[in-house]
Amino acid sequence: MDVLEARGLEVSFGAAKVLRDVSFTLRRGRVLGLVGESGAGKSMLGRVIARNLPEGFAVTGGALSFLGQDLVTIADEPRRQLLGDKIAFIPQEPLTALNPVMTVGRQFDEHLARLGAPRAGRRERAIAALAELRLRDPASLLERYPFQLSGGMCQRVLIAMAFASGPALIVADEPTTALDVSTQAHIVQIVRALQRDHGTTLLFITHDLRLASHVCDDILVLYAGEVVERGPAREVCAAPRHPYTRALLAANPPLDGAARRLVTLPDTMPGLAAFASLPGCRFAPRCPVKDPACAAATPPLRDIAPGRAVRCTEACLTGAAAIVDAAPPRPPAPPPGETVLALETVSKHYPGERDWLGRRRPGVDAVKPLDLTVRAGEFVGVVGESGSGKSTLAKLVMGLEAATGGRIAVDGKDVTVNDPAARRVRLGALQMVFQDPQSALNPRRPVSRLITQAMEAGDGRWSEAERVARARALLEETGLSPDLLGRYPSQLSGGQKQRVNIARALCVTPRLLVADEIVSGLDVSVQAQILNLLLDLRRERGIGLVFISHDLAVVRYLCDRVVVMRHGEVVESGDTDTVFAAPRHPYTRALLAAVPPEDPDRPWPPEPGPAA
Amino acid sequence: MTPRTRAALRRCLASPRVVIGLALIAAAVAVAILAPFLAPHDPQEQDLLNTLLPPAWAAGGVADYPLGTDSLGRCVLSRLFYGARVALYVAALAATGAALLGAALALVAGYFGGWVDWLVSRLVDIWMAFPPVILALILLVGLGAGVNKVVLAIVLIDWTRFCRVLRSEVIVVRRRDYVAAARLAGFTHAQTILREVLPAVLPLLITLFSLEMGIAVIVEAIMSFVGLSVEPNVAAWGVMIADARQTMNQAPWGVVAPVLAIFVTVLAFNLTGDGLRRALDPRLVTSRGEA
Numbered sequence: 001m002d003v004l005e006a007r008g009l010e011v012s013f014g015a016a017k018v019l020r021d022v023s024f025t026l027r028r029g030r031v032l033g034l035v036g037e038s039g040a041g042k043s044m045l046g047r048v049i050a051r052n053l054p055e056g057f058a059v060t061g062g063a064l065s066f067l068g069q070d071l072v073t074i075a076d077e078p079r080r081q082l083l084g085d086k087i088a089f090i091p092q093e094p095l096t097a098l099n100p101v102m103t104v105g106r107q108f109d110e111h112l113a114r115l116g117a118p119r120a121g122r123r124e125r126a127i128a129a130l131a132e133l134r135l136r137d138p139a140s141l142l143e144r145y146p147f148q149l150s151g152g153m154c155q156r157v158l159i160a161m162a163f164a165s166g167p168a169l170i171v172a173d174e175p176t177t178a179l180d181v182s183t184q185a186h187i188v189q190i191v192r193a194l195q196r197d198h199g200t201t202l203l204f205i206t207h208d209l210r211l212a213s214h215v216c217d218d219i220l221v222l223y224a225g226e227v228v229e230r231g232p233a234r235e236v237c238a239a240p241r242h243p244y245t246r247a248l249l250a251a252n253p254p255l256d257g258a259a260r261r262l263v264t265l266p267d268t269m270p271g272l273a274a275f276a277s278l279p280g281c282r283f284a285p286r287c288p289v290k291d292p293a294c295a296a297a298t299p300p301l302r303d304i305a306p307g308r309a310v311r312c313t314e315a316c317l318t319g320a321a322a323i324v325d326a327a328p329p330r331p332p333a334p335p336p337g338e339t340v341l342a343l344e345t346v347s348k349h350y351p352g353e354r355d356w357l358g359r360r361r362p363g364v365d366a367v368k369p370l371d372l373t374v375r376a377g378e379f380v381g382v383v384g385e386s387g388s389g390k391s392t393l394a395k396l397v398m399g400l401e402a403a404t405g406g407r408i409a410v411d412g413k414d415v416t417v418n419d420p421a422a423r424r425v426r427l428g429a430l431q432m433v434f435q436d437p438q439s440a441l442n443p444r445r446p447v448s449r450l451i452t453q454a455m456e457a458g459d460g461r462w463s464e465a466e467r468v469a470r471a472r473a474l475l476e477e478t479g480l481s482p483d484l485l486g487r488y489p490s491q492l493s494g495g496q497k498q499r500v501n502i503a504r505a506l507c508v509t510p511r512l513l514v515a516d517e518i519v520s521g522l523d524v525s526v527q528a529q530i531l532n533l534l535l536d537l538r539r540e541r542g543i544g545l546v547f548i549s550h551d552l553a554v555v556r557y558l559c560d561r562v563v564v565m566r567h568g569e570v571v572e573s574g575d576t577d578t579v580f581a582a583p584r585h586p587y588t589r590a591l592l593a594a595v596p597p598e599d600p601d602r603p604w605p606p607e608p609g610p611a612a
Numbered sequence: 613m614t615p616r617t618r619a620a621l622r623r624c625l626a627s628p629r630v631v632i633g634l635a636l637i638a639a640a641v642a643v644a645i646l647a648p649f650l651a652p653h654d655p656q657e658q659d660l661l662n663t664l665l666p667p668a669w670a671a672g673g674v675a676d677y678p679l680g681t682d683s684l685g686r687c688v689l690s691r692l693f694y695g696a697r698v699a700l701y702v703a704a705l706a707a708t709g710a711a712l713l714g715a716a717l718a719l720v721a722g723y724f725g726g727w728v729d730w731l732v733s734r735l736v737d738i739w740m741a742f743p744p745v746i747l748a749l750i751l752l753v754g755l756g757a758g759v760n761k762v763v764l765a766i767v768l769i770d771w772t773r774f775c776r777v778l779r780s781e782v783i784v785v786r787r788r789d790y791v792a793a794a795r796l797a798g799f800t801h802a803q804t805i806l807r808e809v810l811p812a813v814l815p816l817l818i819t820l821f822s823l824e825m826g827i828a829v830i831v832e833a834i835m836s837f838v839g840l841s842v843e844p845n846v847a848a849w850g851v852m853i854a855d856a857r858q859t860m861n862q863a864p865w866g867v868v869a870p871v872l873a874i875f876v877t878v879l880a881f882n883l884t885g886d887g888l889r890r891a892l893d894p895r896l897v898t899s900r901g902e903a
């Protein structure tokens with residue numbers, strides 16, 4: 001029996017078709033993955049179901065039926081009956097989805113009341129539902145407020161609420177994106193187990209094809225509002241056919257196997273405004289194997305095997321097979337140069353607040369005494385989950401925070417105290433690339449003045465012509481078009497912003513870059529472009545890198561050495577290949593096990609750990 | 613001009629509040645500057661044969677005195693025009709001074725934080741605990757009367773408005789990574805404050821500035837009403853109200869005219885300020901889905 005069926009569904013914003021010809025069937029008890037990068041339209045489907053389309057968007061064609069009822073034309077009242085009772089949602093941001101001023105218990109109670117549960121048994125039902133999620137001591141959890149819980153715990157509460165009504169369909173929109181890898185593994189484990197036990201049908205929306213291959217039975221790959229490939233999850237990931245699916249997988253650095261240079265596609269996915277100029281295949285402008293016919297007319301979604309369909313011509317599919325094989329091995333690391341950065345037993349302690357008697361509460365050891373040296377041309381990865389102190393480490397290195405212990409040396413000169421002399425030493429050697437380009441780029445500066453900002457520092461006297469020339473050189477080096485010189489950050493795409501961010505750091509020709517989670521907000525294909533850019537910079541400039549990330553696969557691809565941090569402490573460090581192939585510390589092992597493996601046949605997630 | 617500035621400007625000019633407010637302010641400024649050409653009489657010229665004349669359109673009015681005369685036979689319209697000079701002079705100068713002092717302290721406090729911030733914040737707290745009118749009177753008694761003393765008094769009282777509001781905005785901006793990036797690019801603290809932080813709080817500063825001009829007009833009127841502002845031989849709106857107060861029963865227009873002038877001017881500044889706030893405040897802009 002089909003729980004959800006879409007036939008030629010079309011959503012438009014003005015003349016632009018945001019979703020075009022989306023068709024699928026989702027049978028009872030199955031998990032369908034909707035995979036796409038940002039802007040692919042994957043969240044739009046969930047919004048059609050909830051009838052929560054943004055202003056100006058409307059369903060303009062096709063049908064979407066739930067258990068035989070058309071969700072597009074259904075009246076408001078019966079639809080409200082369906083939502084919550086028969087269709088439940090798991091949101092992306094667990095912390096904002098719960099009301100911070102109400103206890104978990106009260107919100108759960110209200111939710112059950114909405115579902116029509118009698119008052120008498122509600123508390124017991126809530127406790128039972130939370131216990132099913134392996135949450136320890138659910139009764140006391142009900143008395144707590146959302147802000148007293150971690151993101152993972154909030155998400156589990158929301159999952160318990162979603163399953164509470166015994167819905168026929170659950171829509172989960174990026175339910176694990178805001179969480180750490182090990183939490184993600186837990187959540188996925190729990191959702192799958194509940195889904196199996198209750199026979200619930202699940203629509204799983206994600207940007208992570210590899211995660212989808214382990215969670216879902218079937219996958220729809222979306223690109224610019226079109227389904228480009230559809231089929232059983234394992235088959236799609238083991239043997240992708242569409243050039244985009246292939247490129248997406250090839251852009252995702254693997255956690256095992258040989259390190260091949262990541263395949264990148266040029267540019268980014270077209271936005272809404274560009275759809276009108278793309279009458280044919282929307283992937284054609286970036287397609288490595290396109291032929292002229294593709295750009296003229298959209299190829300239909302053809303069945304190529306039982307249950308598998310691809311929106312591409314036969315000729316292209318043949319040519320696409322060559323994409324991944326053509327990838328050269330990752331360039332070997334050059335021999336490292338002299339030591340640029342040396343940390344000796346550096347630590348950072350944040351003192352606690354004083355209470356009203358003036359007594360200090362216990363503080364936090366954000367970074368416990370730690371040694372680290374980085375040489376020119378060396379890429380060192382710092383990995384750990386949120387709260388491990390890795391961002392504090394970056395701030396200590398850059399002098400944005402003062403160390404409470406130990407010694408920091410740059411080029412052999414002591415810069416522990418960030419006085420003007422130390423700032424000059426740092427300025428010539430170190431630069432930082434910030435995590436969030438939205439916050440790191442001043443919206444009031446055009447690109448040319450952003451990336452050459454260092455030239456107006458101090459008493460620097462540079463002519464306007466010199467600055468523009470430098471800006472052009474930096475743009476070229478970071479693979480950006482000189483057309484961007486006069487643009488402002490708000491007019492750039494996410495990938496372009498991050499390149500501008502890197503270009504700014506390169507302006508003073510540093511020998512070491514400190515990069516804090518610089519690819520975590522980017523789509524996989526854009527992330528691959530940035531990673532390759534960093535490798536190219538090393539080859540051309542012999543630059544070193546301290547790369548802070550929670551993504552182990554990215555660190556493995558990029559870094560020669562890795563430092564694993566937990567609660568401000570280094571638990572393991574060493575040569576990347578050695579650490580990842582034979583992790584010694586249980587925490588490193590747990591982190592590695594939490595990453596969805598490339599091989600879709602390897603069972604994942606691992607068996608659940610103890611309840612949190 | 614950045615696209616952000618252009619969009620902000622477009623939003624400002626699409627706001628009826630800003631357009632009406634600016635038009636009224638422009639009219640007031642024009643009247644003040646062109647007073648010697650527009651005014652039918654010298655503001656101090658007395659016509660003792662024609663005292664307490666009603667406006668020209670009322671019974672007994674004379675075309676030569678469009679808004680009538682006061683108890684000394686001085687032309688009300690001419691005094692109104694010249695009075696605009698005093699009002700706008702005080703408004704512009706006092707708002708500028710208060711903005712400069714308040715913004716400077718706010719930038720320093722918000723940017724450096726720590727004990728500097730503590731000190732400035734406590735100073736603002738203490739300062740704001742004084743009733744402003746009493747504080748102004750005390751200051752003027754200490755400083756002596758005079759229009760420039762009024763300006764100084766307003767600056768010394770109202771810098772706290774700027775300081776308190778701007779400081780919290782500076783703290784928000786200061787946490788952005790681009791401020792840290794500027795430091796890492798070698799900017800000095802002064803450069804970082806002036807080139808990275810100040811431009812981000814400028815829209816708020818402009819809004820506050822406009823509202824402060826309105827406040828300054830009222831304060832000046834009160835001070836000249838009690839005779840602590842301009843010399844007695846200078847026409848100011850507060851002076852006109854004070855003069856016409858005795859003869860209010862026979863000639864109410866003598867009070868009504870300057871009160872209306874104050875009302876329209878303050879309304880213009882408040883409309884502009886309110887409109888600018890709605891057009892420039894990022895929170896209000898996003899809530900209407902325009903950004």
